[in-house]
Amino acid sequence: MTEIVAGLYMSPPEVLALSAAAALVVARWLAPAARPPVTIAAAGVLALSAIVLSVLGLRWQMLPVLAGGAVALPFALSPLLRSRTGRPAWRARWWLALPGSVACAGLIATGPGAAWAFPVPVFPEPSGGFPVGTRVAQWTDPRRPESFTADPHDRRTVVVQLWYPARKSPAGTRRAQYLGRTEDEARTVSDALARQVGLPGFLVDGVPRAHTHAVFNAPVSDRGGRFPVVLFSPGSGGVRTQNTAWAEELASHGYVVAALDHPYDSAAVVLTDGRAIRTRTASTGDRDKDTALSAGWTAVRAADLSFVLTQLDRLGGGEIADPLTGRLDAGRVAVTGHSMGGAAALRAARQDHRFDAVIDLDGYPHGPLSPSLHQPTLALTQAITPGTDPRYLPRLTAALKLNTLTSYRLTIPGAAHLTFTDGPLYLPPVPSIVGSLGRTESPRVVAATTLAFLDSTLRHTPGDLAGVLSSYGNLSVHHPDDSR
Template sequence: MMNPWEWLLVLAAVALVLARWLPPRPRRPVTVGAVAVVAVAGAVLGVLGMRWQMVPVLAGAAVALPFALAPLLRQRTRRAPWWLALPGSVTGLALVAAGAAAAWALPTPVFPEPTGRFAVGTSVLELTDPARPETATAAPEDRRTVVAQFWYPARQSPPGSRRAPYLGRTERESRVVSGALAEYAGLPGMLLDGLPRARTHAVYDAAAAGDGERFPVVLFSPGLGGVRAQNTAWAEELASHGYVVVGLDHPYDSAAVVLSDGRTVRTEVSATGDAVEDERRAAAWTAVRAADLSFVRARLERVDGGAIAGPLAGRLDTGRVAVAGHSIGGGAALQAARQDPGFAAVIDLDGYPHDPGPQPFRQPVLALTQAIGPDTDPDYLPALTRVLALSSATSYRLTVPGAAHLTFTDAPLYLPPVPSLVGSPDRTEGLRITAAASLVFLDSTLRHHADGPGSTGGPADPATALSAYGTLVVHPGSGA
């Protein structure tokens, strides 16, 4: 989405291109006004930080400027011959249109307003597991460290409180992470330069909401190379309804993890092109992520008890913790639940299970998937179905119509609305469905009859409500 100054620049540039074709009387005020607005808007954007998409707009205005100004600088109000002005006007309009189209296709993300009754706070913790060596380095003293971001129900912050940047605690961190995400995807960094400019709805370290009630928790693992904030819209929506969402950065897997000592840990994950070797690697990465999730779940006790300082002391219901993930993070969530009975439920957002030794487990699962066919991955649904059948609880697989793999992340807010890339051309529809289905499931599994703080009022049996969002397959569970 373009900001008001960008809109002014585009409209003024169009007016400048068209000024040459106007009758003499309106030509002068339109030209002078357009030049003035282009100059002011360009200067303001230069101070605020101009996005690259506005450069073609300025170039288009520059091409049109001589044709618009020439009649004003002569004694006789004559325009350049049409055969000379027409190519310049066409070129100018093409440049302006290209810049505006690029700004529309690759906007600065605007996050949907959370619909729950709570405001949203956020905080970041760096957690080190003294019992686990860091297998990605050769240093024997290195211990596994993860960065966890909490989104939680908060009291309303004072007007004017600064909202948290997207992807980082500071704009600098956001720029490091967005650049790493672009590099990981093989894209020029400038294509994602709108991400560090974005502001979420959360306020850092805001006071927790309510008068002492404890909130259920959802731990989240991102996709391969993904980062803790990649599902911010989903996390904020859940937090506004009374859940604490904890997104994890997995160092040496996430595209970039900025640590508290200033170091930036880059991803070391890579594919070989050999299916057998790539599956072996995926299984290893999934196992590390599953261990990260269990470690953070155990650390929640210290956060709740105040041993780790923060705004959530005494506010976490550590007996009601779900585990979730997108893509390989969804596979890690399934594996973590199988290995750790402390998790009460699982949400798998289009994640392939990579657990080499799946075993029966007791937690219910909600698996949201895109439509899977031979052109997608013919092994995906059979593998997922086998794992869901191992749960002793009722589980649900919801196929979301028109979804793509990135539909279940924030990507539709800032990537071109191409259905094969992000699903529905509506930038927020996939986010809304993902959050709404997650809330129905969480209310039924963590709150049972949906009577907890911030509840959406969903039914204890979510099948009917989930069916409204796509094609639902119910797995009754091996214990049913």
């Protein structure tokens, strides 16, 4: 059930069930000649839609629709059945029928409202000139012990999803599952993410049903030469796929995006052997302790990012057999992240000068601010005041001012913390949660600003970067001389 009717966030069988249930309620109020055909047709469509939805997988949003239709059905059919047996048709007086009709209509209307609030996400069509392919790799670092387990032989393993410019796939090719390689993996990850924020898993049951625009294991494009590389670290408890819309947009413009799962930190990581590793990171409620913990977790993530860059370098050079061999440009690499992933990106760039640019998506800089950054840096943030977080802006500003190259901080009006993820595509449009930019505008703004920065810093595309960025919000530019 992947085809969604625009605006309603409902599949065609769901729309048919909704229409049939509504018709059964309305049938009571039609002219006598119109009641029989409408009732019979609506009852048949409702029954058929219920069967189809049961086979495809019934979403909880449809339960009130089916319940409303089921309650209205006997009252709509009863006069027809009585007339067929020769008994006089009995219909309740309008003032008795009206409350029941209103109640059924209200129950049925709950369905599309719930489907709109918790939809199957519809991913924006990538705007670049390349189709997008994706695949997943799992790499183990033999030199690093796994710090989250007591096994001295356990070595740090990361799961990486790559989005890359691909050749055009034949029409009808199945698109990649969102949140996982299979629907089972997607459900495991979706349930873990829901638990992470305290939501019942059924509320977001539409998310693992979604498909994106990428094609798994699609052939790499034969155009474009060597592609710049962008590494991505998700937020605390986040997963590698949490910024899929953004990754697909970048890949369609000729970048290779490598997004990481950080085992024991990400909400759930499904390994190639089928094991699901759950998060072991949790705040204590004590600010000082949490600050120290966050700094430690950020250090692990930064090491993961450097390790993955090494693997990508080996892959690009042919040491690891891969279709992308010879197509990665290890001399043009950006490191990015959201929230704690943004902090990890900043830390990785300080420690590893192979990274040529940094993007921090609303991430507080955990850990030390030294050594200084030596890469152009873009920090995208929501509107933050001393009242909402007195530490955030001073620390972020300090980190950017210490940079030996130009840094940019762009505050996007109407943004919230989850604006910088796929969250607006499937969470209720509550401004405090996903911002007020909307489901279409949120991914567009994040992609447009980061693409402008990457094109300028990695591809050295001429243009007024500050002018482009400032058109999306309030821009602060920190030049190296400003901190001297």
